[in-house]
Amino acid sequence: MPVPATAAPPAAGTTHLPRHVAIIMDGNGRWAKKRFLPRFAGHKAGVEAVRAVTRAARSMGIEALTLYAFSSENWRRPEEEVSDLMGLLRLFIRTDIDELVRENVRLRVIGDYRRFSADLVAQVEDAIARTANNSGPILVIALNYGAQAEIAAAARRLAAKAADGALDIAHIDEAAIEAELDTSDLPPLDLLIRTSGEVRLSNFLLWQAAYAELLFIDTLWPDFDAAALESAVAEFGRRQRRFGGL
Template sequence: MTAPLHVAIIMDGNGRWAKARMLPRIAGHRRGVEAVRRVVRAAADLNIGTLTLYAFSSENWRRPADEVSDLMGLLRRFIQSDIDELVGEGVRLAVIGDYRALAPDLVALIDDAIARTLANDGPLLVIALNYGAQAEIAATARRLARQVASGELAAEAIDERVFEGALPSGGLPPVDLLIRTSGEQRLSNFLLWQAAYAELLFVDTLWPDFGPDELAGAVRAFGARQRRFGGL
């Protein structure tokens, strides 16, 4: 069975999980953090080299201010409580998206966590924070346009390889498997360039209930598919 090298997950369903139990939405988000811990460990066991998790989109600012504040608080606690374990297990941490627009103390925590795991040679855990794929692509186009205007780059030299290398997340490998939990079937502005040939898997499981068995099942489903990349 061919294993995916890069798995990306849209973690959806925290609010519905809480609503079904007549709990506040923050309870669903807390259980969602527990699911993150389970899945990060399971990904390492399954030899997934890169795991990218959609934690907070650039559109999530439209949510109520108290919910956004709760999400940022959970992120702080996750970094503070789990960074030692990530370091010890050899996990490398990276963040994509405009995370520097977040609160300064949170930015400092993220920068410190990235620095502490930089020398690790284990799996790569990528957190998408304040991330939007369309904004990423537009910013890359502007950057390349400025280089063309200044004479640093010929317009004819811009191809897929050059564009991908100019993406802020250009160091990421292509996504092999993109999973969305909770039964919703859309990409929600997530890794649109990197997922060009990803296998898409939409599962009904709500994110707080997603764990090692569900991830292993997704990997098995991936292995059963034939990837042609436009060929026969």
């Protein structure tokens, strides 16, 4: 079973397989543009990369894989593109849920996915329910997710508990905040990867990334495959993690 994010970090300097890997899947549009294809073709190719990488993560023994599928800022994109992304999400759930069930994968969703259409919300919740009792690796999909909103919501919940007298303000510390985050039941984030050459976090797992290893690579997401994940994990293994120590 996963441990809370408040678990003690490994000893400084150790190299090992990351328990929790997160990926900002960037570059679908540029991948399509390079091939003179519509953006939808890039997003469709990106779904194939999701399949390849989730399978590779399972094979490698990674406990949790979190994928940034739709940010709270993505609503600013053209309506047609948002509709295409929603369609691909429906397709992924419909075609891949049986494999997740069969492979003992537990699906989790972080973010306010209930803003989506009622039929898509029902599909997402059915997929979560079908895998809820699985005990193997965790696949986390970030949908309508924004880290700043996540932290603000955690603060509101803590403030409400304090106002009701259920929580002493003096007890609001890092552990209390982590317990209110969407990721509270996941292993601590070890490795955060962003594809496409962009070097920013784009409002993704800002709290959780405090001591994660960050890796920014030029590969466009549709070209990111099992070998690319293995290379990223190998790079993680070469780094020394001090967690503020020597």
